[in-house]
Amino acid sequence: MATLSDIGVAAAINILSAFAFFLAFAILRIQPVNDRVYFPKWYLKGLRCSPLANGAFVSKFVNLDFRSYARFLNWMPAALQMPEPELIDHAGLDSAVYLRIYLLGLKIFVPIAFLAFTIMVPVNWTNNTLEHSGLTFSDIDKLSISNIPNGSLRWKFIALSFLRKPRSGKQLGFFPTPRFWTHLVMAYAFTFWTCYVLKREYEIVASMRLHFLASEQRHPDQFTVLVKNVPPDPDESVSELVEHFFLVNHPEHYLSHQVVYNANKLSELVNEKKKIQNWLDYYQNKYERNPSKRPLLKTGFLGLWGESVDAVDFYTAKNERLSRDISLEREKITSNPKSIMAAAFVSFKTRWGAAVCAQTQQCRNPTIWLTEWAPEPRDVYWENLSIPFVFLTIRRLIVAVAFFFLTFFFVIPIAIVQSLANIESIEKALPFLKPIIEVKVIKSFIQGFLPGIALKIFLLFLPTILMIMSKFEGFISLSALERRSASRYYFFQFINVFLGSIITGTAFQQLNSFIHQSTNEIPKTIGASIPMKATFFITYIMVDGWAGVAAEILRLKPLIIYHLKNFFLVKTEKDQEEAMDPGTIGFNTGEPQIQLYFLLGLVYAIVTPILLPFVIVFFALAYVVFRHQIINVYNQEYESAAAYWPDVHLRIIVALIVSQLLLMGLLSTKEAASSTPLLITLPILTIWFHRFCKGRYEPAFVRNPLQEAMMKDTLERAREPNLNLKGFLQNAYIHPVFKSADGDKIDVAMEEWEVEPSLIATKRTSKRSTPLSSKHSVSSFSSPEDNKERSKP
């Protein structure tokens, strides 16, 4: 077991590396040439111009103002200065509330650490159990619960302590009181404090969300409902069917609708074209820089062999062919009724109408005409829009089983790969590599590195695998996909990182032993090994939490890619804009990581409070770093108005319950089993608290109150009585591949709509004149057809 000084050394190394990252960041970020890497958000908002445009040639690329190097940490206070309302305005509610998770960590753990260090650590320290036990121990163990004598909570001790009164307060440390009482009382105090903070935070976030939604500008999603599982009809097209259904069932509120096209193939083609365009640009740049020589290209595999052709001509031809394919595909989609999916975005005249439709059941068969509040247009995951109900449930079953095997058996394929990928088999397969491999240094490097590499690769790809699972499951918005992946990732980490580190062994071995163990043994087994793993987790926090977070701010990968792109591809200002990769927060990987720290903090708060400062440092550091990144870098793909908060809340509750169960297990191994009835009430109360919060606050994240909708409607009607809502909504929910890159054609289409006289033509009357009005609403979609011309380069 590590001593305090071991941990000190590890801390020093990690602090130094974090410091090195910060230093590198501080130097790189003030170089004008990197400006677009470290401030892309401002460029995207149009609030910052390229510093390359003015000034001397050298100062375009390197910052020569040496004073600015002295203030290399001044980004920290700058990141903290922006007030929250401005932050919400600047980066959206999702990001602002995401930062609150770090703050929540501080709010929970700073008072807990304070209590623990003033009350619990002295109680632990003043025992001599470990010294008398003859076991090896470190100073950290002296501060932990391991230093408390067994059976401190026996009832006879309590009786004794009432008989012998302490003579003075000073002697408290030496008085043989039942010391575990301290831990029990602390467990209650920590639980109540955590619940209190959680409740307050839930309340604040809920009201922030409602306020955000209420003060929002007019958005298409406020008026729109996504209808899934439109039943097939032999006589009518999907579009006609949708129109009729909503004209009949929401006669006073229905405004228009937008069918969903199956444009998966088209978007593939468009992506392909983008890639070709990049290569074309690359070769054109090459040719321009060296006009004496036309760049050549081999057409074979990876450009390694095959016939040599002129690269520019080759890609130009390819590009043109693709453009033709794209316009053909576009025509096919819009003309072929089979490419219309059984889903539609239905817009209403009022927010009230949309709220009503989203929250009610439309048809007596609850698996067709499913309505839900439409996600933001940019949040829609188009591929999943038309999965029938039966397939959805089957997919869910498949994914559940697959995820179970992934979590508990992922070690098996990796072990197989590892057993195959040893040096002998490499030598066998590629004998010409033998002389190189046999060099001693390389051999030992490969031997040390190879077994881990399969695992590392797997862990790198894990978020992608989980995301694919979520996509397969059929969620229809990116935010839902990320939320689902996040909970899967959390579960995986809980089993394989947390439990896997405490009880060494693969997840499957754990599962097997748990099945064969009695129910009350499981928390005991885990609980007993918790104090021993404290030093491991402290190191983990420093490496993953401190240095990892500091590395995040450096953005090494985007930095390299940006400069590569800039060198090879960029011709225009617009290209430069595209070369920036601002990235996103990455909720699906980021949030589960934070949750792991909540779990560690809560579990060790009672057992080994020395771990708490490390967690607190992580939360503080990450808060500053991510606040900086959110302000300057990340560009969120969507805005879900903090719809993920119920998940965050639930996971902290789960961590709390796990910590309570493990404390129960630990105390019962310390022969203080009589504490069980006192501790069992804690998880019951916590579960009840969760149910209370769920009922009290969760609806704010799921449903859309009518009062709010009505209020906004009334206000809007008063302010803009002549609003052309139909024009506003017309092209909001068009598949992004139909939208031109700069969106000018769409604007034209919208303008066309606005000048049209019959603004709200599709009213009750159209029930009689259906063919006409239906055609009308189909033709309203003709804009993609108009667009097909311009997509040629």
Add this chain to the structure above:
Amino acid sequence: MATLSDIGVAAAINILSAFAFFLAFAILRIQPVNDRVYFPKWYLKGLRCSPLANGAFVSKFVNLDFRSYARFLNWMPAALQMPEPELIDHAGLDSAVYLRIYLLGLKIFVPIAFLAFTIMVPVNWTNNTLEHSGLTFSDIDKLSISNIPNGSLRWKFIALSFLRKPRSGKQLGFFPTPRFWTHLVMAYAFTFWTCYVLKREYEIVASMRLHFLASEQRHPDQFTVLVKNVPPDPDESVSELVEHFFLVNHPEHYLSHQVVYNANKLSELVNEKKKIQNWLDYYQNKYERNPSKRPLLKTGFLGLWGESVDAVDFYTAKNERLSRDISLEREKITSNPKSIMAAAFVSFKTRWGAAVCAQTQQCRNPTIWLTEWAPEPRDVYWENLSIPFVFLTIRRLIVAVAFFFLTFFFVIPIAIVQSLANIESIEKALPFLKPIIEVKVIKSFIQGFLPGIALKIFLLFLPTILMIMSKFEGFISLSALERRSASRYYFFQFINVFLGSIITGTAFQQLNSFIHQSTNEIPKTIGASIPMKATFFITYIMVDGWAGVAAEILRLKPLIIYHLKNFFLVKTEKDQEEAMDPGTIGFNTGEPQIQLYFLLGLVYAIVTPILLPFVIVFFALAYVVFRHQIINVYNQEYESAAAYWPDVHLRIIVALIVSQLLLMGLLSTKEAASSTPLLITLPILTIWFHRFCKGRYEPAFVRNPLQEAMMKDTLERAREPNLNLKGFLQNAYIHPVFKSADGDKIDVAMEEWEVEPSLIATKRTSKRSTPLSSKHSVSSFSSPEDNKERSKP
């Protein structure tokens, strides 16, 4: 262990007693004097007149037509003759669907029994394991899985069986095939069959419900929504607040509302008065029959001592005092704003409007302005209408903890009572009883009877206790109360009857041993003892299921009470009507009992198929008996349109999963552990099936599709364009104590409404003239005040 002949004897006894009950019923039911006991439903419907009215004196009371005695079982075909649509019309959908539960039992178990007896029983029978084992065994065990040799499912056996092909089909019985494969295949077949039947039944019931709701006449609950947790407002009364809120948020649909008065004290007084009235009638009758002597009464405890007074005068005075109190209380309720609860019934102009309001969230705070579809007026449980959200969650926690203790620790208080209530302590407390107790026969009777009596009393009161728990929990309709009680009762029976009989010992001992047992041991422990308990459960089914159901038809308790009342209290035809006690199905006790049979049938289907015929006989018998009772006797208090079906479905699914787990446990003790992976898929598939059904059918029982509502609205508008809906709804949701016993005053109030000119006065405009319109809707409630005059006797 019982042999086949033992069971034969038990069966004979139970069949005889069932037969005796039927005979007694057949004789009693054709006596005119019992007509109101056995055909109350027809009286309540006004379709049957008293046979006492005409004919000779003797034939008024005794049936002298001896031919009718010969056809004493002809009620059975009569009960089966009424077709289902007529039954729904006659007794409501609740009752008709309740009968389908019995039919469902037949549908599930008849094919399963057929399969089991043609395939599995021969496979079991042709083994000699038990004969060679040297254990004592019965013929029943020979038919059960116990007769299969251990380890029959080993994979090597399978391999062997593929190598050696049977030479002819005849030798199958002697061929050493892995016989457990039969059981495995059967387990799959039974599961799929059960799920198939369940799915079909769910589908049918759902469509029956929707059809019932659609074809229903106009009901107040179709237009009405119950609003709970109206927030307090210092400036406005609840009534004004409700009106304003719905005028603003549902301007086009709001029609009127009805506040809820806290009339708990009033209804207590009314009940009290009814009791006093009964006594008054009793003494008046006594006096009329014997006018020479005024009946006297002692005023002390239980009429045992105290001053003697004239009974008629005493009760007349008491009655008058109560009448005065009632009218005072009535005035107090209607005049005091504090007696208005924070809840209201809000009515809408269309079913569409009500469906929308019931399914949506009204306010940004999800714990106020809670709306739900109003229960039928007679289904409302008035006492619970105004419990704030926080208290609801706290109450739920308390009840959950209380129910846990009730289930697992109910034995403790009973054991204490038993230890106190032995003969010695009785002799000590009441020494004068000693000579009687010491008589040998009485002593042995008491000794044999006393220990059980506390338990019996507890079990008798259990449904009441569970109902009190549900009431405390805060459900607002009788149907919800009964549903909740039913699931609690089922859980109690599952733990204490099913598990308690299999593993003898109290529930707490079981719980304790389960906690200390490993997870995979639990199904093994239970599974292994299942075959041994088959004979016990067969006897249980015969006593509780056969004889118990036959006793139900006799209605001994209502018969006796009716005749007592008839003799002492009845003066008028109306009194006689009140003396009938038709009773209800009693969903809260009846359904859990049926579920126990489903559980037994499914668990034993594979293990000891001989139990199946007994279950089938129960289902068939109970179906006939309850069909007769529903047609002729029971009078449902409410109509929930089979809202309980999801519960029924869920419990059968639970029984199915339990049977699968126990089979897994049993097979692993039979050294056929390799079957586990094959069997584990069954519960997974079953759970998935449940989730599928839940998504597919449950919404039909919870939500109200807008399409249906709109259809009914449109039809109604076309048929009755001049409908006075406000008049129709005006007094629908008045607390029953405000309604006069025969309801004539209410009708008057309604007629008043209908002649009133301004039919839909409370429209958008009233927002400006609120005080007037609010007063108006309050004064609309004045009918109870008008009624207060007539409640005097």
